[in-house]
Amino acid sequence: GAGVSQSPSNKVTEKGKDVELRCDPISGHTALYWYRQSLGQGLEFLIYFQGNSAPDKSGLPSDRFSAERTGGSVSTLTIQRTQQEDSAVYLCASSSPFGAGSSYEQYFGPGTRLTVT
Amino acid sequence: QKEVEQDPGPLSVPEGAIVSLNCTYSNSAFQYFMWYRQYSRKGPELLMYTYSSGNKEDGRFTAQVDKSSKYISLFIRDSQPSDSATYLCAMNNNAGNMLTFGGGTRLMVKP
Numbered sequence: 001g002a003g004v005s006q007s008p009s010n011k012v013t014e015k016g017k018d019v020e021l022r023c024d025p026i027s028g029h030t031a032l033y034w035y036r037q038s039l040g041q042g043l044e045f046l047i048y049f050q051g052n053s054a055p056d057k058s059g060l061p062s063d064r065f066s067a068e069r070t071g072g073s074v075s076t077l078t079i080q081r082t083q084q085e086d087s088a089v090y091l092c093a094s095s096s097p098f099g100a101g102s103s104y105e106q107y108f109g110p111g112t113r114l115t116v117t
Numbered sequence: 118q119k120e121v122e123q124d125p126g127p128l129s130v131p132e133g134a135i136v137s138l139n140c141t142y143s144n145s146a147f148q149y150f151m152w153y154r155q156y157s158r159k160g161p162e163l164l165m166y167t168y169s170s171g172n173k174e175d176g177r178f179t180a181q182v183d184k185s186s187k188y189i190s191l192f193i194r195d196s197q198p199s200d201s202a203t204y205l206c207a208m209n210n211n212a213g214n215m216l217t218f219g220g221g222t223r224l225m226v227k228p
Contacts (some may be wrong), residue, residue, distance in 0.1 A: 015162075019127075026173035033215065033216075035218075041220055042205060042218035042219050042220040042221055043161070043205070043207075043216070043223075044120070044122070044218075044220040045216065045217070048215055058215075059215065064158070074223075091160055091161070101153070105163060105166070106163070106164070106216065107163045108160030108162065109160050110158075110159055110160050111158075111160050113158075
């Protein structure tokens with residue numbers, strides 16, 4: 001079946017502009033995660049959605065970052081007033097709700113490479 | 118100090134060599150341990166996961182967890198050029214939602 005898809009694959013924006021990044025999770029996966037990967041760095045957790053529960057926003061670096069998930073499926077990550085330090089690859093992952101510890105089997109999309117000039 | 122430490126490499130080996138990749142961590146609450154492989158400009162893909170301590174083998178790959186030392190390893194036997202990628206360790210606790218990743222080790226297997 002189809003994997004996690006993200007769009008756009010690349011985004012170049014000017015400092016101060018707002019950007020929206022989209023994630024389509026695997027069908028049936030109720031959990032959705034956003035991570036950020038800076039050059040040569042590991043993945044930094046941003047936000048987690050699970051079903052209809054309130055999202056875990058503990059990883060968002062500032063109030064310029066927000067995310068929503070409509071209808072329990074597609075998610076959009078919005079960065080307002082972008083800064084150069086926001087330049088990174090933004091990765092989305094989804095996982096199945098079944099079984100204990102299911103959050104370990106996270107399936108990643110290809111990412112959106114954001115460059116802020 | 119980061120919660121999960123991983124040598125960034127690069128690690129260069131000849132084809133057929135045995136590769137050892139390692140991570141250390143500081144949070145004793147971690148229970149699930151994973152290895153992801155990431156090719157250039159792609160998302161990470163799950164290779165193996167282990168719950169608590171012990172070994173797990175899958176084909177050419179073996180994962181080891183030593184919770185007493187807070188140390189995990191991934192061994193790749195008979196390495197191939199197609200194994201060239203960045204390998205990321207990741208872990209979480211029983212109730213954790215998010216994974217905590219190491220910085221990744223870049224591996225190059227030369228023909």
